[in-house]
Amino acid sequence: MDPAMLVLHSSPGSCALAPAIVLEEIGCPYRLAGVDFASGQQRTPDFLRKNPLGRVPVLEDDGLVLTEASAIMVYLARRFPEAKLLPEDDKGLAMALSFNSYLGSTVHVAHAHGRRGARWADEESSHADMRRKVPQTMRSTMALVEEGKLVGPWVMGAQYTICDAYLFTIAGWLEGDGVPLKELPRIAAHFAAMEKRPAVQRALAAHEGLRKAG
Numbered sequence: 001m002d003p004a005m006l007v008l009h010s011s012p013g014s015c016a017l018a019p020a021i022v023l024e025e026i027g028c029p030y031r032l033a034g035v036d037f038a039s040g041q042q043r044t045p046d047f048l049r050k051n052p053l054g055r056v057p058v059l060e061d062d063g064l065v066l067t068e069a070s071a072i073m074v075y076l077a078r079r080f081p082e083a084k085l086l087p088e089d090d091k092g093l094a095m096a097l098s099f100n101s102y103l104g105s106t107v108h109v110a111h112a113h114g115r116r117g118a119r120w121a122d123e124e125s126s127h128a129d130m131r132r133k134v135p136q137t138m139r140s141t142m143a144l145v146e147e148g149k150l151v152g153p154w155v156m157g158a159q160y161t162i163c164d165a166y167l168f169t170i171a172g173w174l175e176g177d178g179v180p181l182k183e184l185p186r187i188a189a190h191f192a193a194m195e196k197r198p199a200v201q202r203a204l205a206a207h208e209g210l211r212k213a214g
């Protein structure tokens with residue numbers, strides 16, 4: 001393998017789909033390295049050296065080991081500016097970063113309360129309480145996206161950006177979190193438009209390949 005080749009560590013169904021979509025949109029060569037959650041590969045010493053939190057995504061690029069989906073997407077968009085995946089003006093850039101920060105720090109955390117309650121509490125009764133709350137918090141946090149943050153047709157308006165990859169990834173969790181996508185028609189339309197993009201189809205197929213291999 002070319003040592004300079006980008007490597008994205010990912011797991012099917014995870015937020016690492018978003019940077020995988022960004023890589024596919026850019027069209028640069030990269031390797032998708034599967035992390036098998038079922039066997040606890042994210043907690044092996046080898047993986048913990050890359051991310052001590054034991055989480056995907058992790059991007060490796062020529063000595064750089066980068067965690068956090070939002071940062072990885074910004075890094076990729078700036079490393080490959082010709083793909084035009086970030087607004088160039090200050091206000092547009094700030095709005096894009098604001099949107100992705102909201103998804104990462106608020107919506108993703110609401111989702112994680114469903115399956116990863118042990119991050120925040122020890123008692124099973126606390127985990128059960130957190131799980132019950134997920135449909136409500138996912139609905140209310142995504143309602144803000146539906147009602148204003150998503151400009152349309154893409155998140156930032158006419159320009160397709162890294163925000164679209166992230167929104168698609170998180171919108172894909174809604175049904176499993178007890179929120180029918182049809183209740184959020186603008187997000188549903190965005191989701192359908194994303195599904196038509198060849199880059200999105202390639203990223204999904206690559207993750208399906210990881211699922212079959214795992």
Ligand SMILES: N[C@@H](CCC(=O)N[C@@H](CS)C(=O)NCC(=O)O)C(=O)O
Pocket residue numbers: 013014015016037042054055056057067068069070104108112116
């Ligand atoms: N804030 C991190 C969250 C990463 C995260 O929670 N990843 C999940 C998958 S979506 C994970 O690796 N979970 C494995 C575990 O908790 O064991 C980011 O945005 O990258």
